[in-house]
Amino acid sequence: MASLPSKKPRKEKSSTKSPKKRDEKGNNKPQTLDEVRKLGNDLLSSRAHLNNLPDLLSFISPSPHSLEFAVEAMISLQSFFVPLLSEMKSTGDDQDPETVFKSWLKERFNEFMRSLVQEAVSSETDETLKEIVLEAFMDIIKLGKNGSFQYDFYRNLIKSIASCSLQIHSASPIDDLLNLLQSKIFKYADVRYFTYTSMEKIVKSIDTKETETKMPTSDSEEQLKFRNEIAIRNAYSVLSSLPPLDLGPEPNFEMWSENGISSKETKMSTKPSTSVITKKLKLKFTKAWLSFLKVPLPLDLYKEVLATLYQNVIPFMSNPAILCDFLTRSYDIGGVISVMALSGLFILMTQHGLEYPKFYEKLYALLTPSVFLAKHRAVFFQLLDSCLKSSYLPAYLAASFAKKLSRLALSVPPSGALIIIALTHNLLRRHPSINFLEAEEEKKDADSGEVNESIDDAKETDCKPRKHKKRPGIDPFNNDETDPVKSNAMRSSLWEIDSLRHHYSPAVSRFVASLENDLTIRRRIKQVPLAFYRTTPISLFSESDFPGWAFQSQPDENKIENGIEMINNAEEIDQTNVKRPRLES
Structure with missing residues (x-):
């Protein structure tokens, strides 16, 4: 510039x-x-x-x-x-x-x-x-100062941006200035570094006794709350306006001042390497966001932060695991807040080793009709499908989620029913141990005279069909139970999915029929070849495996006594009706 x-x-x-x-x-x-x-x-x-x-x-x-x-x-x-x-x-x-x-x-x-x-x-x-x-x-x-960044004056600018609405009561008084900063100033690494440093200190002063003492005594508690809320919103506007950090193998850090990241707070005799700059930027980024997430956020801003946290904050933190308290606390709130906290929490669990024992129990409780009307429902269902993908998921959990989703299909719009059919289909394919839930639905009445092939096929797999006797017309599944362990899903069936074949929406009925055909074809595959030979093998081992030995005999399937295979010589085998090549001694 x-x-x-x-x-x-x-x-x-x-x-x-x-x-x-x-x-x-x-x-x-x-x-x-x-x-x-x-x-x-x-x-x-x-x-x-x-x-x-x-x-x-x-x-x-x-x-x-x-x-x-x-x-x-x-x-x-x-x-x-x-x-x-x-x-x-x-x-x-x-x-x-x-x-x-x-x-x-x-x-x-x-x-x-x-x-x-x-x-x-x-x-x-x-x-x-x-x-x-x-x-x-x-x-x-x-x-100023021989090329060093004058942090004190710059901090006053950022502080004025964060608090300008305390004097100027307008909808967005800092948008124009932030657009200028974003397009011309925030691209420089040292500017971002000192912006994060300033925001950390500014946010810490919000909603503290020190801030209250600076306010006029005539201000009421509501006015103070309103002013702090405006300051929090402005702080978020500044943080969200900063461009993401360059985490590539060879980041290009352009500096605004001659000495780069150096001031009263950072004394550097030589210019730091790119790895050092990246480390310092991530550290300041982390401190600024942690300070911001500790203040009481307005509900709409809370939702916005959770919706973008997994994409705009977690990847650039020096240690993302330190967000576990904030995300688990948000996930425990319930409702839409829990839905929006799921993205960040799932990343911490899968990529950063976070252990959350009640995760699936909380996730199960989120499956309500209202979630199909939420603003960020698409992201939620993608994460739900990813969370249920693990092959280590217990059968009772897979069955509970499949049953809960199928029950919701009766009360959600057609778009929601399509999502449920796809999620249930994925559960049945990934977890064969719950295939008996769907197999029961294809069982025909005895009076129809049709053969129930699905049940016979299910018995030949590793699934274990139910052994209890259930009264006709009674579903033991407890839809009001929030604990998937106590839902009795393993004693139920997916009759709700079967009923969608008669759904008033043609798209839903056609979709459920096509996926049921796919599952039926997969169940009829009873075995797969374990090996392929261009010619029929005539011995257990080849002669090259045992030098000096010759394997001239082969088993006769018609002569087995007490599990011991009788071996004939080459002449006797040649007299049988089975035409097989001989081994020459």
Whole structure:
């Protein structure tokens, strides 16, 4: 980003006028653009015109001044302060005139930086002026302190963004500024690093006693709660505006300041490697998000965070397992919050070794008709299918989920019924031990005279059909039971899926019929070949396996006594009706 041009004397005139105003001393303020330029030219030419600083600063603070006045004053002030940044540090006796001058000059510079921040976050600032102000502010951040990032001033900008709505009551007062930061500033690694550092400290100050003491005593508790909520929303807007970290094998970290990640908080004598930068960024990223997730989030923001946490936060944390408390607490809440917390919790369980003994019990409790109307139901059902994919899933759990889903098929819309049919089909294919639930549905009445092949086929597999006697028309499955162990699903059947063949929606009836045909074909496959031989083998071992031995005999299936196979010589085998090749000795 190019810095603003240096101030140069100009002779052209302008008819642009500002309303007549008087300063604190009663003097008339500049009324034309030429007069503002003259103030800047005089300030740059001699110290004798230092009193022009307050006049120029007055045109930068949020006010109804024209764009030309503000830009002209800002160019003059930036051109004046930038060369003096390294000289503003006051040293020596407080009574020394030079020291007093530097202190005064530093106060005016701080006032200039505060004016830039106020102009940047103000909702009354023109969008073009806001972009120019941001460029001037970030250029000073880069040029000061011998190329080191001036973190203190930048933190004031981020802090003002997070708290600007405490004074400006509008729907989204910081959107324009965040869009500018996102497109031009946040792409730099050091800017992101110091943004995370600032957000960690800012979020920690929200909803604390320290914050309450700073509020006016006349504010009610509701007003304080409202202001903290706005600050939390702004903090989330800042965090979500930052681009994701580059975790590739060779990340390209572009720095805004000359020294990169270095300030009062990070002293580095040499430029760090990309691996060190990645580690530091992930650490600051983790601390900032952990601090944010500890504050009381509004319900709608809570849902939004959970919906994006698994994609935008977990992959970039230094240790994602530390989110287990937040996610398990969210998962235990129930309802839609639990549904949205499932994504992050599933990632921690499958990729980061999190143990959650009651996971399937909580997941079973989430299967209600309302989940089919949830906003993020598509992601939920994809995760549900992944959670039930493991071959180590006990048969009673697979049966409970299959039965619970099939019961829901009777009360959900057709789109939900299609999802249930697919999920149940996957359960039956992945877990053969519960195939008897579906096999019972294909059993025909004895009066019809049809042969029940499905039950016979099921008995020949590793499934174990029910051995109890069930009263006709009675389903022992307890649909109101939240514990899958006590649901009695193993004693029931998937009659609900069978009833979908007569569903009023043709799509549902056709889909369930096609999947039932697929399961029927798979059950009729009783065995598979274990090996393939181009020619019929005539001996258990080949001669090459035992040098010096010859295997000239082969078994005769017609001569077996007491499990001991009788072996004949080659001549006797040759006399049998079975035509097989001989082995020559």
